[in-house]
Amino acid sequence: MWFRKKKEKQSTTTCVESSLLQLSYQSILRATDGFSTQNLVGSGSFGSVYKGVLEASGAVITVKVLNLLNRGASKSFLAECEALKNIRHRNLVKVLTAISGVNYQGKDFKALVYEFMENGSLEDWLHPFIGMNEPETARNLNFFQRVSVAIDVAHALEYLHHHCEEPIIHCDLKPSNILLDEEMVGHISDFGLAKILFADKLNYSTNQSSSLGLRGTIGYAPPEYGLGSELSTKGDVYSYGILLLEMFTGKRPTHDMFKEGFSIHNFVMAALPERITEIIDPILLQERSRHRTPGNITFSDKHLQHLNSIFEIGLACSAESPSERMDMSDVVSKLCSIRDKLLRPTHYRHERQTYTAQSTGHAATVVGGNDTDLQALLQFKAMITGDQLKVMNSWNSSIHFCQWHGITCGRVKVSSHATTKVAMQGTCFKQETGAAS
Structure with missing residues (x-):
């Protein structure tokens, strides 16, 4: 995540003191069973993420421990702490507190504590790992759930781009960074240590700061970032467009079929509108087939009617030229209109x-x-x-x-x-x- 620096930096202690939850290193250590591998949710070059349970309240939390051996990690901690404490939105993962101190070995320790998301990431649902004894249909999203999550993410980006004190750019939007709560509401997470590091390198040359590693993930990062262009909200819009296409085709933008200039954007554009059923996620086609019973055909057919519009939004967001991409406010409006049309024929009454x-x-x-x-x-x-x-x-x-x-x-x-x-x-x-x- 990138954001404009404030004139006055806030200290780490200010971030902790302003938090609603006060935690110590010892409490986090106990909550995660000593940072047990059994509680390890994920890890990368910038840190590790653990699931924990607080002794006092029994609350389930997520703890992101920074790898301070990584250059600039301490400054990244301050930057992410400052950004997260000033933003509030129902579709952003809530930061509960920040911890800065020393561990039992006397080494510096820094961590961010977030609310825990019960249903994991969007990645888990779009591309589930099927165990030996688990049915293939055990974990997947139906059409309406995908539309709803897409709207959740769009609302969050609209907030970051247009309703914060200064525009905030996430820079690393992808399915693994979209978390789902117990009601399957989507929340943008992982505001990207690498992206915070970029904020600390603004005085570097353009060539140094344009490294793709500091700008996003291959397949989701906009093409202009690879050419050294400056960060912009349009970069997030591009990532969102790719995410939207992935959600309804079921194909990652890094799929083996996408190479030599052929992308998921080209894949969808070439199929619209006549061959739309050829590019839909097979899970959705199975859902459509299951509901093709007398008196219930309209359920799947009305979904199919709106898929073309959704794909068009994804294509418009992932246009090669930033100036041709949609604004997230327009994306929210169009997707909400599609959702409302899906719900309109249904009348809920006693x-x-x-x-x-x-x-x-x-x-x-x-x-x-x-x-x-x-x-x-x-x-x-x-x-x-x-x-x-x-x-x-x-x-x-x-x-x-x-x-x-x-x-x-x-x-x-x-x-x-x-x-x-x-x-x-x-x-x-x-x-x-x-x-x-």
Whole structure:
């Protein structure tokens, strides 16, 4: 992340004192079990990230420990601390505190403590690692969830670019830096130690400061950065465009097929609009196929209708020329319009539904978060004593409940269930829930 320096630097202690949470090296050591490898979430040349649990409150935290052997790491700590304490947005990972002191060996120790994101990174969901005993469909995002996360990230970038005291450039937007909370809301994280280092090198020559290592990640960094151009918000817009294309094609920009001048941008542009189904993430095509049942075709078809618009936004953001790229405010507006159109045909209201087979006659309440929704749906399934058309065969733990037949989710919350005209009888109240935005 890059930002304009203030006239007066704030000390590390000021950053800690202004934090809501006061922690010591000892408390962080205990929270992470002595920085155990079992709690190691990730690592790189600029530091290591651990998951921890605070003894006093039981709160789960993320601890980023800086590698102070790296040149400029201490200054980077001050810069990142200063930036993070002055920005607040629901789609930015919240920094809880900063710690600066010495460890038990008497060596300097610096760390940043963040809120923990329950559902990992967007990378984990777009490109999941499938274990030997794990079904392939165990972790993936449906269409609406992808749209929602894309809007979350766009909102965060719009805030950084237009609503901070000085424009802030993240410089390293990519799926692994987008974290998802328990409600699958996206948060931009890792404001990039390398990018903070760049802020400390502004007095260096252009050639020195234009190193791609200080400007982003290959595949996501805009082409002008490799030519030594100055940082700008348009660089973040380019990275966002690549991210958006990746989210809906399921292909990394560094895929083996993208070489010799052929990029993910070219890949998508060549397919629009006639061959759009050829470039969609296969997971989304599977979702479309599963929902192609009588009376439920519109669910997938309306998604397909909007994919072209989403791809066009991704292409406009990832244009080669910075001047041709969209502004994040416009991106937010267009994506929110797409989301609203997706939700518009659905009317959430209390209504009574009649079925044509045997049921216990009890009501199924479908509200709340992941576990609450799951348990409510399983309870409803248990009430059904006859299912002649095997409608509920998909209602099992092999796939996420948002992909069960007849279930529609807003993010991961159930927004409606459509099981009319499927050979069941009895009554059930469908309760208004309202999809998350």
